[in-house]
Amino acid sequence: MHTIGFVVFPNFYLMGFAAVTAFELANVVLAEQAYQVTVLSEEGGLVLSSAGIRVETQPFSDAAFDTVMFGSGVEIDIVSAALTAFVRRALSTSRRIAAPCTGAFILAEAGVLDGRRATTHWRFAHDLQCRFPEIAVEEDQIFIVDGPIWTSAGMTATIDMALAMIEKDHGQDVSRAVARKLVVYHRRAGGQSQFSTLLDLEPKSDRIQKAIDHANANLRNALTVEELADVAGLSPRQFSRAFSAETGQSPAKAVEHLRVEAARLLLEKGRLSLDVIADEVGFSDRERMRRAFLRTIGQPPQAVRRSGRDTRGPTARDHQ
Numbered sequence: 001m002h003t004i005g006f007v008v009f010p011n012f013y014l015m016g017f018a019a020v021t022a023f024e025l026a027n028v029v030l031a032e033q034a035y036q037v038t039v040l041s042e043e044g045g046l047v048l049s050s051a052g053i054r055v056e057t058q059p060f061s062d063a064a065f066d067t068v069m070f071g072s073g074v075e076i077d078i079v080s081a082a083l084t085a086f087v088r089r090a091l092s093t094s095r096r097i098a099a100p101c102t103g104a105f106i107l108a109e110a111g112v113l114d115g116r117r118a119t120t121h122w123r124f125a126h127d128l129q130c131r132f133p134e135i136a137v138e139e140d141q142i143f144i145v146d147g148p149i150w151t152s153a154g155m156t157a158t159i160d161m162a163l164a165m166i167e168k169d170h171g172q173d174v175s176r177a178v179a180r181k182l183v184v185y186h187r188r189a190g191g192q193s194q195f196s197t198l199l200d201l202e203p204k205s206d207r208i209q210k211a212i213d214h215a216n217a218n219l220r221n222a223l224t225v226e227e228l229a230d231v232a233g234l235s236p237r238q239f240s241r242a243f244s245a246e247t248g249q250s251p252a253k254a255v256e257h258l259r260v261e262a263a264r265l266l267l268e269k270g271r272l273s274l275d276v277i278a279d280e281v282g283f284s285d286r287e288r289m290r291r292a293f294l295r296t297i298g299q300p301p302q303a304v305r306r307s308g309r310d311t312r313g314p315t316a317r318d319h320q
Helices: 014-030 081-093 103-109 122-131 157-170 172-182 197-201 206-217 225-232 236-247 251-269 274-280 286-297 301-312
Strands: 002-007 035-041 045-048 054-059 067-070 096-100 143-146 149-152
Touching (some): 002 081, 067 103, 225 251, 286 301
């Protein structure tokens, strides 16, 4: 049986308990108590969440757990000396420790992330990197596994991380069955961005939104300004001005970002060659795709593919 210590503190987010539900459903799928969760806090007793719901907890002790998960909360400066000591002890006595969202700051304060890769909610990634320069913060990952330490992006990414743990412990079939019960994706792409190009553009008018939707659905097209302007019902000159004013990007730059995002998802699945992916998303050849990746995310396509594979573990054979 896998024992899990789930650590909370005042004003913690209840969303973290989505991971607990995933482990609970794994027990259902396996028809046995494969996981036993104990909720912990520094002093024990009732702990108030940010939603106003109190949770009964056990105090820190010398008990050892297979897995220790640290909750996340509204604040990022909630680390006490006792909590730091518990983190360091857990790293030495547990098979793995994990921190979703802002929980990464708890591990960082304890010094256990120094020299490691880690992620957190995109809103706090820059702060984490500035405050703890020894950490290799990757703000566009859903979750990262570096040795015995797991970190994930914000909110629902705790489910992705829990599913990956279940898969590691009991195999893909069990993890997939749990995902079905939760009605979530079994496996989002390993390095999938925490926010999408479509959300980032956020145009103000229906005309520009219609052009963006057309571009995203027809990435193999040339997608010239003339084509997009025609979809929007504007002259090319009017369209270019309106598009830049509403999105902060030129049409050409936005199309490139959409193509990079689509290519990135295909790369992380690890099934198609770079040449095929470049053609699928409208880059026409892998060299143009490579230059676009370097401009947009600062990494070549091969590095993105390796990152997705390293985060999730070996998947299908990478075709280069």
